[in-house]
Amino acid sequence: MPFPPAIARGLAHMMLDQETLDELEGLTINDAGHGFDPFGMHLDFVRLSVGITRWFYQKYFRVISIGNEKVPATGPAVLACNHSGTVPIDGMMLWSDVVRTTGRVPRAIADHFVPTLPWVGVLFARGGMVGGSRGNARALLENGEILMIFPEGTPGIGKNFSERYQLQKWRVGHAELAIRHGAPVIPVAIIGAEEQMPQLAKIPGFGAVPYLPIPLTPVPMPVRYRILYGDPVPTDKDYRPEDADDPERVREASRRVEEAVKGLIEEGLRLRGGRLFT
Amino acid sequence: MIPGAYGGDFFRSPIRGVMVTGATTPVGERLVRELLADDTVGRVLAVGLEPEDQALSFTDPDRLVYRQVDLGRSRRAHELLFGVARELEVEVVIHTAMHRSAHDRGQRVRAQNVEALRTLLDLSERHPTIRRLVFKSSAEVYQVQYDLPVLITEDHPINLAPGAPQFIRDRVEADMTACARMGLFNLEIIVVRMAEILAPGTGSQLFDYLEAPLCLRPAGFDPMINVLSLDDSVRALELAGRAMGVQGVFNIGGADTLPLSAAIQKWGRMGLPMPGGVLPFFYRARSRLRGSEFSYGMNRRRFHYAAVLDATRARRVLGFEPTERVNWPGQMLDTGP
Numbered sequence: 001m002p003f004p005p006a007i008a009r010g011l012a013h014m015m016l017d018q019e020t021l022d023e024l025e026g027l028t029i030n031d032a033g034h035g036f037d038p039f040g041m042h043l044d045f046v047r048l049s050v051g052i053t054r055w056f057y058q059k060y061f062r063v064i065s066i067g068n069e070k071v072p073a074t075g076p077a078v079l080a081c082n083h084s085g086t087v088p089i090d091g092m093m094l095w096s097d098v099v100r101t102t103g104r105v106p107r108a109i110a111d112h113f114v115p116t117l118p119w120v121g122v123l124f125a126r127g128g129m130v131g132g133s134r135g136n137a138r139a140l141l142e143n144g145e146i147l148m149i150f151p152e153g154t155p156g157i158g159k160n161f162s163e164r165y166q167l168q169k170w171r172v173g174h175a176e177l178a179i180r181h182g183a184p185v186i187p188v189a190i191i192g193a194e195e196q197m198p199q200l201a202k203i204p205g206f207g208a209v210p211y212l213p214i215p216l217t218p219v220p221m222p223v224r225y226r227i228l229y230g231d232p233v234p235t236d237k238d239y240r241p242e243d244a245d246d247p248e249r250v251r252e253a254s255r256r257v258e259e260a261v262k263g264l265i266e267e268g269l270r271l272r273g274g275r276l277f278t
Numbered sequence: 279m280i281p282g283a284y285g286g287d288f289f290r291s292p293i294r295g296v297m298v299t300g301a302t303t304p305v306g307e308r309l310v311r312e313l314l315a316d317d318t319v320g321r322v323l324a325v326g327l328e329p330e331d332q333a334l335s336f337t338d339p340d341r342l343v344y345r346q347v348d349l350g351r352s353r354r355a356h357e358l359l360f361g362v363a364r365e366l367e368v369e370v371v372i373h374t375a376m377h378r379s380a381h382d383r384g385q386r387v388r389a390q391n392v393e394a395l396r397t398l399l400d401l402s403e404r405h406p407t408i409r410r411l412v413f414k415s416s417a418e419v420y421q422v423q424y425d426l427p428v429l430i431t432e433d434h435p436i437n438l439a440p441g442a443p444q445f446i447r448d449r450v451e452a453d454m455t456a457c458a459r460m461g462l463f464n465l466e467i468i469v470v471r472m473a474e475i476l477a478p479g480t481g482s483q484l485f486d487y488l489e490a491p492l493c494l495r496p497a498g499f500d501p502m503i504n505v506l507s508l509d510d511s512v513r514a515l516e517l518a519g520r521a522m523g524v525q526g527v528f529n530i531g532g533a534d535t536l537p538l539s540a541a542i543q544k545w546g547r548m549g550l551p552m553p554g555g556v557l558p559f560f561y562r563a564r565s566r567l568r569g570s571e572f573s574y575g576m577n578r579r580r581f582h583y584a585a586v587l588d589a590t591r592a593r594r595v596l597g598f599e600p601t602e603r604v605n606w607p608g609q610m611l612d613t614g615p
Contacts, residue, residue, distance in 0.1 A: 004543070032504075032535035033603070034544075038586045039428050040502045040537060112425035115583060118498020125502075125584070135427025135434075139588065 005044040015051030045126030067229035068101040076183035083156030085193035106148040141181035161198035175254035180244035184232035189264030196220040295368035300375030302326035350389030378481030383444040391448035422579040429588040473506040486571040497551035502584035506532030509602040531589035533600035546608025
């Protein structure tokens with residue numbers, strides 16, 4: 001895969017129409033020199049990533065975005081979302097949706113092993129993904145960026161089909177970060193990803209990757225994605241930064257986010273009815 | 279006046295004397311030159327291993343004194359500090375002397391890297407005129423790992439791997455030695471952990487790596503790196519030397535943060551991604567055949583995972599902001615990760 005920014009720029013121009021390119025002109029990054037931010041993100045690769053995901057976003061998964069105006073236009077924020085689908089396409093679609101509808105580049109917080117994946121780790125980093133360490137998240141929030149966190153982590157995408165739309169253990173780190181850095185949490189639910197690639201089994205301990213999934217289908221099915229954004233949980237207003245060191249306050253904030261995501265899932269399923277593909 | 283927590287006018291307050299060790303290295307020599315250009319600095323005592331007639335390319339009979347001293351020998355160091363340094367009323371010691379070859383090892387190298395600093399600290403703590411010691415450490419003391427933050431703050435884990443080469447172990451030990459003495463005596467200690475200075479003669483592994491016309495790197499990886507110019511490194515040392523009342527550890531990042539592939543390209547070299555398993559053999563052979571310094575084993579992790587110094591503390595407290603970019607000589611196409 002050719003990686004110099006000039007090639008990424010050329011490819012993005014081939015993949016995207018002028019109107020989309022114009023919209024993406026307004027994107028900004030914290031340029032640490034030479035066009036890259038300290039984590040390796042580059043706007044030409046962001047545009048290329050929009051180009052790569054465009055067909056999936058528009059044609060294959062036909063994403064319906066509901067409530068994206070609730071994502072703050074400026075300042076730090078945390079998007080907390082349910083996670084599913086055997087492969088993390090839900091993350092790509094959410095990323096794409098936020099870039100397209102808000103003009104901000106969300107920073108996906110990935111599991112630790114992702115940077116160890118050859119080529120994939122680099123491509124994701126160029127598009128804005130960062131490894132899931134506390135230090136990375138802190139630096140991004142201090143810089144006023146939007147984090148995209150899946151509090152269920154890998155167990156979310158690794159759950160079996162029978163557990164679809166059941167949240168796995170909801171970790172509290174997102175709430176702690178949001179409280180500490182004065183950022184609101186925007187709950188997000190993704191409907192559709194659960195059915196894209198039903199997982200039958202998994203082989204544990206595959207190198208740095210926690211497991212190797214055994215899905216029912218070799219590729220994801222063209223289910224329709226519905227992305228629902230909820231009202232922000234005002235962790236920046238209802239809590240003081242020092243509450244981040246109070247485990248009970250953090251758990252309480254996390255529960256509020258979890259309940260909000262559950263509510264959005266129910267709402268999304270109600271809106272969808274039995275229509276998986278339309 | 280430097281903005282920041284200490285916000286005083288220490289930048290322009292006069293200093294009677296400054297001692298610079300490693301004065302014949304590119305950093306040391308440039309630092310001595312800058313100090314001499316500063317009329318608020320009284321006398322400069324330059325210390326190096328080279329004989330005086332081969333040491334510095336400039337003189338200043340009124341303000342510059344050069345001494346050839348092996349600081350690894352504690353008696354010589356004692357004579358230096360309680361002899362000429364006391365006479366010159368040295369207030370600030372800026373210790374930049376470190377063995378620069380990654381392949382040299384043994385007790386003599388360790389004496390220069392670690393014991394010299396320990397001796398300087400011992401002597402400075404009871405010295406009648408020295409108030410402050412600045413130790414030039416490096417980012418090599420930090421651990422680079424895929425699950426650690428990309429932005430390295432001063433509390434980032436230190437590389438304490440038992441299998442690390444002496445080049446790293448000595449730097450870690452020296453750094454820790456300086457840190458362990460902070461706040462115990464009247465001597466103010468500042469440790470500046472510098473990003474890699476991409477310039478000849480600085481012991482830079484990356485510089486040696488980029489000297490080859492073809493730069494091999496692990497396929498599928500293209501980590502972010504941060505490099506420092508000689509000018510910025512000297513300015514950081516000057517600021518650290520002048521920040522009276524300030525102690526602590528400070529990261530000094532450079533103005534160039536970019537992927538490894540872009541660094542290769544900007545250096546005018548051809549980058550070629552190769553399976554990671556091949557690279558140790560290739561670079562070991564290169565080192566044996568051509569006597570080059572670059573050790574892939576020592577750089578394996580930083581050639582896979584991003585590691586960029588977070589210099590926020592230095593900016594806030596010392597007023598240091600990197601402004602000078604490395605002089606990138608050219609550009610060629612890189613074939614990508």
